[in-house]
Amino acid sequence: MIHGDVLRVFDLLEGRAHNASEGTESGYFVEIARADRPGIYLGVSQAGEKTFIVTSEQSQVPPPPLRLASIAVDYGIECQLREATSSRLVRVTVIRCLANEPGIIDVFTAMCAVLANSFNDRVTEREVAEELRRWSTLFWRLQERVETDVVGISGELVAIAASPNPDLWISAWHSRPNDLLDFIFDEAQVSVEVKATRSGKRRHTFSLDQIQTTGSLSRYVASVPVQFAESGESLADLIREISDRLNNDTSRLKLWEALSQVCGAGLEDVLARKFDVLAAKAGLAFFSADDIPSPVVERPFPTGVSRVSFHVDLDGVESFDSQYLDGLILV
Incomplete structure (x- = not known):
């Protein structure tokens, strides 16, 4: 999966969220990111918030949630996944993009593509946190003032x-x-x-x-x-x-x-x-x-x-x- 693939999925989901009835209790409109890994999803809320969601097994020592200016990460979230003819309860890690600026969304999109390629059939919350470590450092740098040539x-x-x-x-x-x-x-x-x-x-x-x-x-x-x-x-x-x-x-x-x-x-x-x-x-x-x-x-x-x-x-x-x-x- 590459950057352009993720952008296309987000565009599709934004259209779906925009066309939903006002006030619909929908959480996130999601699509499976990889056909060979059904537990990885890209999502967009009705308000337009982009997210990366991955089913993840509970770790013995759960990672703490992460809060930065542009992203938020929560582990061990239990949510209802509604599919075409059924629904089921799943435990997931949710990574949300809190920014609306196109540049930050570009970085978030690139991260989603890399994460989608990184995770296999079974992943623990600790493994997700480890994959996110370098990306969270990157997002932290985006809060610093730097003189750019x-x-x-x-x-x-x-x-x-x-x-x-x-x-x-x-x-x-x-x-x-x-x-x-x-x-x-x-x-x-x-x-x-x-x-x-x-x-x-x-x-x-x-x-x-x-x-x-x-x-x-x-x-x-x-x-x-x-x-x-x-x-x-x-x-x-x-x-x-x-x-x-x-x-x-x-x-x-x-x-x-x-x-x-x-x-x-x-x-x-x-x-x-x-x-x-x-x-x-x-x-x-x-x-x-x-x-x-x-x-x-x-x-x-x-x-x-x-x-x-x-x-x-x-x-x-x-x-x-x-x-x-x-x-x-x-x-």
Whole structure:
């Protein structure tokens, strides 16, 4: 099950809930998420609240309920499941989305897809809590105020989306704002630093440590033109495109973990930004760090100097396309 599958089910259920008679005692309108696992449900209440429901066995030590600004989790809920011709009492864990913002709903939808793929025929409440642990940390980060470089994150997502193997790029992604390099492919011993620009020229700012090769890493730079426009594609759309192309749930979780780290409470505004994605992909170019001009600075730096930064115009530097770089990292 992927992100798009969950969205389609939620859309179907929203229509069903909307058409229900006012005041109908319905709880949640639900659909089985996986045909091979009948105890996993996606639901929507008449008020539009989205939920993930899984039948779960009681644990010896029951997990405590979880309450965050955007999600709530309750274990050991006994509810009546009404089917076409019968009804039965079931014990479930209920995970509710408390937010109405599209960005948070996107994260919740991605989580539902991963959880639906994770659970087998029998699952305990403790096992559900363990699967939720990293996601709850992610939702907690979405409450924090973070300064986000929207141009930079747009460029990194374009580099991932342009690759035929986005899982490999996600696994190599070092997304914390203070990381020196954006992507490190350990097995290939290759790093890629992504530089995005809103100007018409490939003029970027580097630190000396990003350019000068140390150790066994071969260093490369990706240059991405980012032009924001209301007629463009939103970052949310680009992220859904990437998520649906990923081959495993570990990559999907890491994608949203990285976004929560760099966006925090600003996720909603970031995902709403629109830019010309096709032009950005077409303009993506790669450069060897060895070909990029840099100042000659004696090391170690003088006392009190910890960083040297400089501007470079890459328009006159030889570049290559993503196909060449993919050949280097797909070892």
